[in-house]
Amino acid sequence: MAELGLREPVIFELSRPGRHAGTQFPPRVAGTAQVPAHLRRAAPPLLPAVSELQVVRHFTRLSQMNFSIDTHFYPLGSCTMKYNPKVCHTLASLPEFLGRHPLAPESQGQGFMACMYELQEMLKDITGMQGVSLTPMAGAQGEYAGVAMIRAYHRAHGDLARSEIIVPQAAHGTNPATATMCGCSVREIPCDANGDVDLDALRAAAGPQTAGIMLTNPSTLGVFERRIEEVARIVHDAGGLLYYDGANLNAILGKVRPGDMGFDVIHMNLHKTFSTPHGGGGPGSGAVGVGARLLPFLPIPLVGREGGRYRWLTEKDAPQSIGRLSGFAGNAGVNLRAYIYMRLLGREGMIRVAEYAALNANYLMKRLQAAGFEAAYPGRRASHEFIITLKRENRDHDVTAMDVAKRLLDYGFHAPTTYFPLLVPECLLIEPTETEAKEDLDRFCEAMSAIRHEMAHDPGKLSAAPHTMPVRRLDDVRAAKQLDLAWKPAA
């Protein structure tokens, strides 16, 4: 028998026929109601039969195998892993909020709707937009809503040929994928050596087929697109609209507004900038904001206010809307958490977000440069994040960005984003966020320096990393080849 490791069986392995967490079963109800025999289930579903303690212990132990904001510095670029205030969860979990049925009448929703209305208003102000819809359920769905509105706008103007979306190379994968999903074709344009959009390429691309451009600014290269006004002019002159991917709003909160830069539509990742949790893969909320031109097309429902009462605005109020994107009104609970967070931050707090996010990013970049690492855009200010490229280290020591990422785990840090954006070789995209203390940035630098030392003196440590996690490096190739996607009982 082995000593304790953090290994934990698959829950089905704890299962025994006849075992259960019986207090969770409802009382038996008298009656004779039955499903017709031919529609009845033949055999019970394969689910574990375990006790309540086993469930609690199993999942508690699993949880301990995760890195998370609550346990580790997590500088995952483009993901804005900052502190998720506990109170947002506590208050969004008040019994009345949790118990409110989405189709409850407005008379049983004035409290909740007041929060949503005020959230819409605050987001308008922050982005410099004219209207906001909270229904998209994540960034990518916000993007979908945005591109769909652009298409609807052109269609409404009889401009049926505009079906091409311009996307800079550095764009997040969801941008081109969204364009396709919206039935558009994608035209990628390059960035120049400083990370700015290649304006000539943009001019060449823009034309009567252009529906719009999707841009994030600062871009995922971690730098601010300085000629944004020129970009806007080119696209608008060509008859296209500008889409702002607001996943990175943390970089500019209170500093500059997408509406003022000339954007027509924006989605925001409330689960990043406004600190709702990531939950190991969601939920998110991808609220969209629009300028005047796109107002009629916002996805429904919206919360309106009339004579001191709140009411849902639906198909009837917005006949040109691109329609509904969710079964009810989006990820309401995520929006509620964002609302709470924004009230806690307030105006001053919101402005500070971008300031300290930028301070941390620029400081960390500078220190890593001093430690010998190469910044991808050394001449530029970092925004809220920045890129280190390990192409030199890769050449000299045959180590990869992935090796460094895995080795960082051993030092107690979550790895930065690796291999994105795709156009920078062996890159680490590093986003410390404003909620981390200087000492933690310093400790991260120390770890990176230690790893740097290992590259030269003990490279095996890197290629075999991690060493201290519940598992060693996993075989991704095998995972994709010998698909094991669901547990099966031993035959």
Add this chain to the structure above:
Amino acid sequence: MAELGLREPVIFELSRPGRHAGTQFPPRVAGTAQVPAHLRRAAPPLLPAVSELQVVRHFTRLSQMNFSIDTHFYPLGSCTMKYNPKVCHTLASLPEFLGRHPLAPESQGQGFMACMYELQEMLKDITGMQGVSLTPMAGAQGEYAGVAMIRAYHRAHGDLARSEIIVPQAAHGTNPATATMCGCSVREIPCDANGDVDLDALRAAAGPQTAGIMLTNPSTLGVFERRIEEVARIVHDAGGLLYYDGANLNAILGKVRPGDMGFDVIHMNLHKTFSTPHGGGGPGSGAVGVGARLLPFLPIPLVGREGGRYRWLTEKDAPQSIGRLSGFAGNAGVNLRAYIYMRLLGREGMIRVAEYAALNANYLMKRLQAAGFEAAYPGRRASHEFIITLKRENRDHDVTAMDVAKRLLDYGFHAPTTYFPLLVPECLLIEPTETEAKEDLDRFCEAMSAIRHEMAHDPGKLSAAPHTMPVRRLDDVRAAKQLDLAWKPAA
């Protein structure tokens, strides 16, 4: 820089002047109220200045350094470490319950008081007693209440000489300590080779000076005192009363009632048998139950019921009461959790507790015996717990019970209670509880067998254990000699 360990700095080391978790500060209130200068604090207290994220991360990481029921099998004898249902905490945390001021009028307490009243009634029935008070805040305070009532009873009968408490050797330390605290002297009597009370010694001890006897049955030797009726007779005949230490009620729930055995007073550890949490050292609740003779002396307040309304019974209702033991009404929230647990178990469930606790204990004892370990009372049934003595292993391999305890941690099991009861050499008191599955008992046996193998083949593994915890074996002697009981800033 070292790789990740589970080491975590003392929170003061994270502190920096000027740092804070400002959203937790109340808004500033206008006004001129001031403390007179001579009563004002001279310098701010030494407290950490840290951010909210730092607090959350620090304590989350600390929590991960604990073994607990939610993460490990925890067979700590005499402690009844069984599953603490989550719902007890959830429901006791309903906002109205949490917000209720203890001095709120009865009109704002009928809901809470109904629970307490019903809890009193259920505990009466379970113990075979006539009255129950919920105010003692842990087992030891319940003991205090019990002995104080015994003294009050004798005093009320003018029997002022009765100030000696008989305590069997096997008794928990709180028993003699309580007797002293209550101004009594303690007379220890031995147990026989089978773990039963030595009746001759008892006869010799009982007399006109006897206030009473404190007994737990099954005793902390893990065996049922078979001649309990004889014990009761002897003590009662001598004019003393019988006190039942109900910390181990898990052993007999629904099987036999202390009142029926002849006991006059009992305390119950609701935090053991009724599964309220241990919280790393409390809170507990040591409700006391009494037979008719001691009814007038119960500590106050009690919950009474009149005409469908509940009301507090106080000094006025119970002029002979031993008085108040807590600022309000004891550990109300613990009592509420116990109430919830009891409603979930119900009558049938309560009877099953003792049955499966006994099944697990007897099974584990048998299997450990089969693996070569020596049971302290091999001829006896285990109750809910049992004792293994390692005196042979100590002689043959120079390993101690402490070594085995520490080594078990490496195998992922919390250690049993060690060196208690004091009268069994090198003992492990093992209480698996009813909520553990057979497989976990089997795995525990495997670990014990593996350790047994190590005793002979790799004894250093044991004496240097643990090896996989956040720290290795700690220097307790140094801790007591070079006292470091509070953090001090580096000079």
Add this chain to the structure above:
Amino acid sequence: MPFIPHTPEDVAGMLATLGAASIDELFDEIPAGLKGARLAGVPPALSEMEVARLLAERAAQDGRPLCFLGAGAYEHHIPAPVWAIASRGEFYSAYTPYQAEASQGTLQLIYEYQSMMCGLTGMEVSNASLYDGASALAEACLMAVRANRGSNSRRVLMPRTVNPTYVQVARSIAANQNIAFEIVDFDRALGRTPVESLRAYGGEDFAALVVQQPNFFGNLEEVHELTDWAHQNNVLLIGVVNPISLALLSAPGQWGGRGADIVCGEGQPLGVPLASGGPYFGFMTTRMQYVRQMPGRIVGRTVDIEGRPGFTLTLQAREQHIRRSKATSNICTNQGLAVTAATVHLSLLGAQGLERVAQACLQRAHDLVDALCRVPGVKPAFGPPGFHEAVLTLDRPVAPVLAALAARGILGGLDLTERYPELGQALLVCATETKTDADIRAYAEALAAVQGEGLRAARGAA
């Protein structure tokens, strides 16, 4: 500063390292004319204490009425451990598990989730979630069009018994890819989709047929016949199912001779609170042969370099971050936390508990319909409920009745008058295992009173 740990000394030191005079200097690449947002519309910061009080007041405004609404969101008992665990910081505040070795907790949990969803639906593979039930149907339609190699069609057969909001959402999302829905009518007497109504489409080319079981009215479709018809016509069968009902109802993998091809639905009933409509989660399972067409994350079990089992995201070549404009979907962030809750929920209930819940839901809907139909003027629109919902018809307009019930603290159901005018003054009601005899009686009595008042008012007016 709220949530920002920097001391004045930290800031000074960091700026010195940067050679910058102020933080504002770090923003000097932003064109001056653009810079500066006043945020006049954002109120000043509140303390946590103030926000807590504000939100408690807002919550109190919304109250806690007795709820007989369903229509896609269902009140169920949620065991206390579910959110005690899902709220643990290590689950709550982790990102998508990109670094597998530091995310085995989330990854193993998702693998277990996938296994359970396969078990429930009787299918071979599951993804790690989609946004919600409605958008899952949209994705299923897109997927079917991609997956159906035997068809060139971008048309999907959509019965009117499918949740109308789901159809709206599917349309919002699929229409931009020129996917069209052919609406299939239902049997007015039985409230379900007769296979006969499909016969008309015989020789035509369709990518898929959608079947919701139980359907929007709470009735049971003849899933076996419908599935067989689809397969006979080279049409993929998309099942939209309620996961709780699957404890009683035929698993989609067993529908007809070959089983459904894609199964999706709303995961909310599995431990996710009503919470004004989200976050919920959409689930999707399919056959192994279509796995590369499936949208969303997928976790696989593999081994590490020492041969120990471990878990990792796999088949990422389908996804946007690798395949970009050629991905199966743009989905990235999905509904991890709700999936965490559902996995704990399903573990607690197991097959036996789920069956108990489902049976109670079935019985309670029967009890509710019986009780309400004893009120004069109330009639069932179809037969007895198939699961936990049913359509009733009233002898008067529904909206004022619902408003009067709401004033008595009862959410009486969903008014179908606009969506299904052909049903007349119709009302969709729902009862789950959370409803007691007393609750049902309370509704029936309130309805009787409201109907009676109406009667009196009508008489008075006459």
Add this chain to the structure above:
Amino acid sequence: MPFIPHTPEDVAGMLATLGAASIDELFDEIPAGLKGARLAGVPPALSEMEVARLLAERAAQDGRPLCFLGAGAYEHHIPAPVWAIASRGEFYSAYTPYQAEASQGTLQLIYEYQSMMCGLTGMEVSNASLYDGASALAEACLMAVRANRGSNSRRVLMPRTVNPTYVQVARSIAANQNIAFEIVDFDRALGRTPVESLRAYGGEDFAALVVQQPNFFGNLEEVHELTDWAHQNNVLLIGVVNPISLALLSAPGQWGGRGADIVCGEGQPLGVPLASGGPYFGFMTTRMQYVRQMPGRIVGRTVDIEGRPGFTLTLQAREQHIRRSKATSNICTNQGLAVTAATVHLSLLGAQGLERVAQACLQRAHDLVDALCRVPGVKPAFGPPGFHEAVLTLDRPVAPVLAALAARGILGGLDLTERYPELGQALLVCATETKTDADIRAYAEALAAVQGEGLRAARGAA
């Protein structure tokens, strides 16, 4: 079976191992005549869903009135992280940290707690908690009698300005050891204990003098004078303090020339909810010279066999499990979870936050007294409040006024009429940082209305 994981096969296998025919056989050592409890008084099991509904109904019965009650239990803002952390299973479901290596989380936390309590009180050592404030005072008196080597007395000087319930509890616990309390009167005008009143006891032998700061009336004692008097007379000084107030008030370690000897109090204000009175926690700090007389657990920092720092329970030779009948106290289980909450709470507030809270409490009490004393018939009993409490006198019996306020959803304070008849129709009111201007106005208006009604009723009767 609720919470029991045994399958029929498990049971059969285990019984076979034991050679027993039934589980009941395992109880064959219990005399037959005693065996069997019917538990007729215990109702049948409920499901979690049913219990949840029952408790929600009970909670709703108790409502959420606006609370101006203090008197030993205080409503404060509790930051959300406090119980999010304290509720984590690893803290919540662990035992007392007997196995230090497997309990470093709890042990380090307690060490941090001890450090903070030392910091707050200005003392050298702290224990890991006692049950509550009242019983902590009882233990402090017992300890003082043990610790005061210069005195043979078992008498303790107890001012009437100490919380009367604390005195009752101290008496219940200490009287059995023949410890007697000499009651010291207070100054009627100032509501505090004049050092002159002690002069009478000059040459007598006492083990200790208790001083509560702020005292039960919310007034400030002249702690420096009282402490110096005690030390001049070979009497140990026991301070009973409110931990929040210590952000503003002189630390007991700085009282008088030498500081208090033993400090104790109620920890509830540090992140523990009102919750009908418990679980709270008692704290106790003292001088290093008395550490071996201190009751309760103590955690120390030490090193492991590799020299790394670690934490462990120490000085256990004082405790019942080692010293048995000669222990300093019988206390065993104490209030670990509440201590966990308090440690997180104090970490979040820090010195700065605590001072803000204390200042707000002070100001709010002033505001409340001002507002209420503008109501005709209401007067302050003493000067302005010293911290967050104050005594008012009414021109009529207090109880009916409080009842009328309660009917309006306001808990108006504690009626002192019985406990302090010499104060007349007196009422102890409290306002913490949780009370807003609007709350205070609401109370004042309700009181004015109630007083007015009384007036009218009185007039009507006349």
